[in-house]
Amino acid sequence: MPPLNQLTAHELHKKLKSREITSVELTESVFDRINDVDDSVKGYITLTQDIALEQAATADKIFDRGDQASSLTGIPIALKDVICTQGVLTTCGSRILGNFVSPYDATVMHKLNAHKTVMIGKTNMDEFAMGSSTENSAFFTTRNPWNLETIPGGSSGGSAAVVAADETIISLGSDTGGSIRQPASLCGVVGMKPTYGRVSRFGLIAFASSLDQIGPLAKDVTDCAITHNVICGHDPMDSTSANFPVPDFTNSLINDVNGIKIGIPTQYFSEGIDPQVEASVRSAIELLEKLGASTEEISLPHTEYAIATYYIIAPAEASANLARYDGVRYGLRIDQIDNIIDMYKKTRSQGFGDEVKRRIMLGTYSLSSGYYDAYYLKAQKVRTLIKQDFDQAFKKVDVLITPTSPTPAFKIGERTDDPLQMYLSDIFTTPSSLAGLPGISVPCGLTESGLPIGLQVLAAPFEEEKIFRVAYTFEQNTDHHQKKPKL
Ligand code: GLN
Numbered sequence: 001m002p003p004l005n006q007l008t009a010h011e012l013h014k015k016l017k018s019r020e021i022t023s024v025e026l027t028e029s030v031f032d033r034i035n036d037v038d039d040s041v042k043g044y045i046t047l048t049q050d051i052a053l054e055q056a057a058t059a060d061k062i063f064d065r066g067d068q069a070s071s072l073t074g075i076p077i078a079l080k081d082v083i084c085t086q087g088v089l090t091t092c093g094s095r096i097l098g099n100f101v102s103p104y105d106a107t108v109m110h111k112l113n114a115h116k117t118v119m120i121g122k123t124n125m126d127e128f129a130m131g132s133s134t135e136n137s138a139f140f141t142t143r144n145p146w147n148l149e150t151i152p153g154g155s156s157g158g159s160a161a162v163v164a165a166d167e168t169i170i171s172l173g174s175d176t177g178g179s180i181r182q183p184a185s186l187c188g189v190v191g192m193k194p195t196y197g198r199v200s201r202f203g204l205i206a207f208a209s210s211l212d213q214i215g216p217l218a219k220d221v222t223d224c225a226i227t228h229n230v231i232c233g234h235d236p237m238d239s240t241s242a243n244f245p246v247p248d249f250t251n252s253l254i255n256d257v258n259g260i261k262i263g264i265p266t267q268y269f270s271e272g273i274d275p276q277v278e279a280s281v282r283s284a285i286e287l288l289e290k291l292g293a294s295t296e297e298i299s300l301p302h303t304e305y306a307i308a309t310y311y312i313i314a315p316a317e318a319s320a321n322l323a324r325y326d327g328v329r330y331g332l333r334i335d336q337i338d339n340i341i342d343m344y345k346k347t348r349s350q351g352f353g354d355e356v357k358r359r360i361m362l363g364t365y366s367l368s369s370g371y372y373d374a375y376y377l378k379a380q381k382v383r384t385l386i387k388q389d390f391d392q393a394f395k396k397v398d399v400l401i402t403p404t405s406p407t408p409a410f411k412i413g414e415r416t417d418d419p420l421q422m423y424l425s426d427i428f429t430t431p432s433s434l435a436g437l438p439g440i441s442v443p444c445g446l447t448e449s450g451l452p453i454g455l456q457v458l459a460a461p462f463e464e465e466k467i468f469r470v471a472y473t474f475e476q477n478t479d480h481h482q483k484k485p486k487l
Contacts, residue, residue: 003029003033003166004021004025004026004029004030005026005029005030005032005033005076005166005167005168005169006166006484007169008169008218008219008220008222008223009071009072009075009169009170009218009222009223009226009227010071010222010223010226012026012074012075012169013071013072013073013075016059016063016069016073016074017063017069019063019064022056022060022063022074023055023056023057023059023060023063023073023074023075023118024053024056024057024060026056026074026075026076026118026169027052027053027056027076027118027120028053030052030076030120030166030167030168030169031047031049031052031120033165033166033167034047034120034167037145037165037167037487038162038165038167040143040148040487041142041143041145041148041161041162041165041167041487042124042140042141042142042143042158043078043123043124043142043152043157043158043159043161043162043165043167044078044120044121044122044123044124044158044162044167045081045089045091045093045121045122045123045124045137045139045158046081046088046089046091046121046122047120047121048088048119048120048121048122049121051088051119052076052118052119052120052121055116055117055118055119056074056118058116059073059074059116059117059118060074062074062116069116070115070116070230071226071229072112072115072116072117072170072226072227072230073115073116073117074116074117074118075117075118075169075170076117076118076120076168076169076170077112077117077118077119077120077168077169077170077171077172077227078119078120078121078122078123078158078159078162078163078167078168078170078171078172079109079119079121079122079123079159079171079172080122080123080125080156080158080159080171080172080173080174081093081122081123081124081125081158082125082128082129082174082204082205082207083106083108083109083122083172083174083203083204083205083214084102084104084105084106084109084203084204084205085102085105085106085109085119085122086102086103086104086105086109087101087102088101088102088119088122089101089122090102090122090205091122091138091139092125092127092128092129092205093124093125093126093127093128093129093136093137093138093139093155094127094128094138094351094352094353094356095138095332095350095351095352095353096325096331096332096347096348096351096352097205097325097330097331097332098138098331098332099331099332100330100331102203104203105203106200106202106203106204106214107200107202107203107235107237107238108172108199108200108203108204108214108231109203111230111231111233112230112231115230120162120167120168123142123156123158123159123161123162123171123173124137124139124140124142124157124158125137125154125155125156125157125158125159126154126155126157126179126355127352127353127355127356128205128207128318128322128356129155129156129174129176129179129205129207129212130155130207130318130355130356130359131154131155131355131422132153132154132155132178132179132182132422132423132425132426133151133152133153133154133157133410133412133415133416133422133425134151134152134153134154134155134157134158134183135151135154135412135413135416136154136155136353136354136355136356138353141412142157142158142161143161143412144161144164144186144187144409144451145161145164145165145187145485145487146164146187146188146409146450146451146452146485147409147449147450147451149411149412150186150409150410150411150412150451151186151409151410151411151412152164152183152186152187152409153182153183153184153185153186153187153405153409153425154179154182154183155174155176155179155183156171156173156174156175156179156180156183156191156217157183157187159171159172159173159180159183159217160173160180160183160184160186160187160189160191160217161183161187163187163189163217163218163219164187164188164189164484164485165485165487166484169218169219169223170216170217170218170219170223170227171216171217171218172214172215172216172217172227172231173191173214173215173216173217174204174207174212174213174214174215175191175193175212175213175214175215175429175433176207176208176211176212176213176314176433177208177211177310177314177426177429177430177433178193178404178405178425178426178428178429178430178433180192180193180215180216180217180441181193181404181405181429181439181440181441181454181456182404182405182425182426182429182441183217184217184404184441184454185404185405185441185443185452185453185454185456186405186408186409186451186452186454187409187452188443188446188452188454188480188481188483188485189217189218189219189443189481190217190218190219190220190221190223190224190440190441190442190443190471190475190481191215191216191217191218191224191440191441192215192216192217192224192228192438192439192440192441192464192467193213193215193429193432193433193438193439193440194213194214194215194228194231194232194438194464195213195242195436195437195438195461195462195463195464196210196211196213196240196436196437196461197240197241197242197244197436198213198232198242198244198246198438198462198464199213199214199215199231199232199233199241200214200233200234200235200237200238200241201213201214201238201240201241202235202237202238202241206317206321207314207317207318207321208313208314208315208317208318208321209240209317209321210240210313210317211313211314211317211433211434214231215228215231216228216231219481220475220481221253221440221442221468221471221472221475221481222250222253222472224440224468224471225249225250225252225253225468225472226249226250228249228464229246229248229249229250232246233246242462244462247465249464249465249468251465252464252465252466252468252469252472253468253469253472254469254472254473255472255473255476255477256291256292256469256473257288257291257292257293257469257470257473258291258292258293259292259293260288260292260293260294260398260399260466260469260470261293261294261295261296261396261397261398261399262285262288262289262293262294262295262296262397262398262399262400262401262470263295263296263297263298263393263396263397263399263400263401264285264295264296264297264298264400264401264402265297265298265299265300265303265393265400265402266297266298266299267299267300267301267303267304268300268303268402268403268428269281269282269402269403272406272424272427273403273406273407274406274407274408274447276408276445276447276448276453277403277405277406277407277408277447277453278403280444280445280453280455281401281402281403281444281453281455283444283445284401284444284445284455284474284478285401287474287477287478288401288470288473288474291473291477293470296396296397298393298396298397298400299389300386300389300390300393300431301389302382302385302386302389302431303386303389303431305382305385305386306386306427306430306431306434307423307424307426307427307430308379308382309379309382309383309386309430309434310426310430310433310434311362311423312362312366312375312376312378312379313376313379313380313383313434314359314363315359315360315362315363315366316362316363316366316367316376316379317363318356318359318360318363319359319360319361319362319363319364319367320363320367322352322356322360325347325348325351325352326344326347326348327343327344327347327348327351331351332347332350332351333347334346334347334350334351355419358419366379383434383435386431386434386435387434387435387436389431390431390432390435390437390458390460391460394459394460394463398459398463398466398470399457399458399459399466399467399470400457400458400459401455401456401457401458401470402428402455402456402458403428403453403454403455403456404428404429404441404454404455404456405425405426405428405429405454406424406425406427406428407425408447408451408452408453409451409452428456429456432458435461436461437458437459437460437461438458438459438461438462438463438464438467439456439457439458439459439467440456440457440467440468440471441454441455441456442454442455442457442471442474442475442480442481443455443480443481443483444474444478444480445480446480446483452480455474457470457471
């Protein structure tokens with residue numbers, strides 16, 4: 001049998017239930033792995049070993065007594081450091097929150113606790129989730145377990161890398177413009193961005209509130225569905241949370257795509273896409289056709305405006321959300337000051353990194369009077385056009401299939417001096433984010449140099465079930481998700 005930390009939650013659940021293994025043994029195997037490899041991967045900002053072992057012992061008691069256990073009881077989970085955890089450091093990858101301990105738990109944390117999961121630690125991320133490579137973390141850069149010289153993607157780079165390196169069983173990330181799907185794709189794991197409103201944002205540190213969503217990263221589609229079941233649901237603490245029935249997503253794990261209509265957006269197979277990425281995604285589509293799906297080319301004509309639109313709207317919201325870090329209420333405060341304005345200036349100058357400052361300036365500019373109509377309002381209108389493209393498409397097809405990222409993982413440092421190049425990493429994920437759609441990235445191949453390639457499946461809002469069915473069928477008929485990096 002492979003070491004416990006390499007197994008999936010659904011495999012482990014059977015062993016926990018039959019008492020073939022204990023959650024304490026499982027948790028220890030995860031920490032052994034962390035001790036072996038995290039010095040090179042650098043996926044974690046904070047480890048919570050004492051809490052984890054205590055939670056594992058509690059879970060074991062539930063299994064010993066034969067009490068009702070859920071599929072996630074006793075399962076190790078890591079959380080992106082943007083999710084508030086009471087009593088445990090939540091830094092958001094920023095110096096300004098470097099010592100911040102949240103006084104409350106995020107709703108997703110409450111839900112995980114109710115299922116008696118095991119918290120392994122908090123994972124590294126781009127500061128305030130702004131970035132595509134985890135190089136914007138104020139602390140250190142996480143490395144891609146498939147090649148330590150390359151980036152893991154971002155901003156949930158830590159959450160993707162620790163799943164890929166078997167330093168946890170499951171993790172949670174957050175996705176504003178691609179931050180779950182893109183790192184999942186680059187690290188060869190499965191990552192799901194739920195429909196906007198599916199998962200409560202209460203206790204998720206806000207970046208761009210009309211876009212942010214929490215979602216799972218896992219070793220396979222089944223674990224993703226199991227975790228999705230646990231974290232979804234209406235929450236009165238989040239005014240944008242959808243009061244919508246949550247189906248049991250594991251019922252959609254059906255190995256059959258007969259009758260499913262797949263749309264292939266022509267704009268996503270354009271110039272700039274790496275030929276190996278294109279080839280892998282096209283052969284994945286061919287496989288799904290062989291398995292009974294039909295395909296059709298679809299045009300999403302406003303796709304080319306998505307990056308520009310996203311980089312108006314997300315920074316505008318960020319500039320408002322980040323106004324709260326003023327050195328008064330929480331987080332860093334610089335004390336050597338002349339007056340209160342000086343305190344704000346010094347705290348924010350020293351507390352925020354370059355990318356965060358760039359976004360605050362861009363956002364403040366596009367919201368300022370005289371520019372609001374030209375930039376922010378215009379961007380909102382284009383956002384509607386992008387959404388309408390998708391509405392039209394989903395009248396014809398069940399799902400859309402695209403590459404998740406135009407390229408595989410790039411070298412550390414390669415794009416840090418070129419923000420535009422970095423922003424283009426999200427060219428295939430931002431349009432669906434602007435439209436609030438759910439999307440998954442599943443592994444669909446490796447490049448010649450052994451770097452993972454990901455396939456994105458998108459559906460209409462609240463139609464995650466279709467995504468799970470297509471992704472599951474693809475996974476069951478391939479072995480990409482079983483490949484592991486050699487560390
Ligand atoms: N890379 C994009 C950005 O920098 C998306 C980030 C995200 O989804 N959090 O904004």
